[in-house]
Amino acid sequence: MGTDLMDVAEMRGVLSRQPSFMAKVFTDAERAYCDILDDPAERYAVRFAAKEAVLKALGTGLAGSALTDIEVRRAPTGKPSLHLTGRAAALAETAGIRSWLISLTHTATLAHALVAGVGDVGDEAGREVSP
Incomplete structure (x- = not known):
């Protein structure tokens, strides 16, 4: 399980000061969704928080994987989901x-x-255990 809280104003500042940040952190699909708005900072901030929460759930922190290996998707109903590739x-x-x-x-x-990862029941070494 992982959680993260992001300040929207901080994200807005990063987006304006470091235009290359978006390509390093967000997938093409995420950028297309966020950039529909005149001020996409809220959408970018919540996606960044999700990426950090995933890495916390995996126990690695930000150094664990490229952030573009974690994509936040949105169904037509609005329901979010995660798609992981690569190292993540x-x-x-x-x-x-x-x-x-x-x-x-x-x-x-x-x-x-x-976020919460759902999977096999196991001990900390990953060995399956009985519930």
Whole structure:
């Protein structure tokens, strides 16, 4: 399980000072979704929070994987989901995570993400145990 809280104003500042940040952190699909708005900071902030929450759930922190290996998707109904590739997907597989639960929320000032990896029941070494 992982959670993260992001300040929207801080994200807005990073986006304006470091235009290359978006390509380093967000996938093409995420950028297309966020950039529909005149001020996409809330959408970017909540996606960044989700990426950090995933890495916390995997026990690695920001150094664990490229952030573009973690994509926040949005169904037509608005329901968010996660799609992992590369190193993030490998870490999830090693941890026995088969799917993710994700909850996102944001206001004009704060963005919050909560994620939980769902998978095999095991001990800390990854060995299967009886419930």
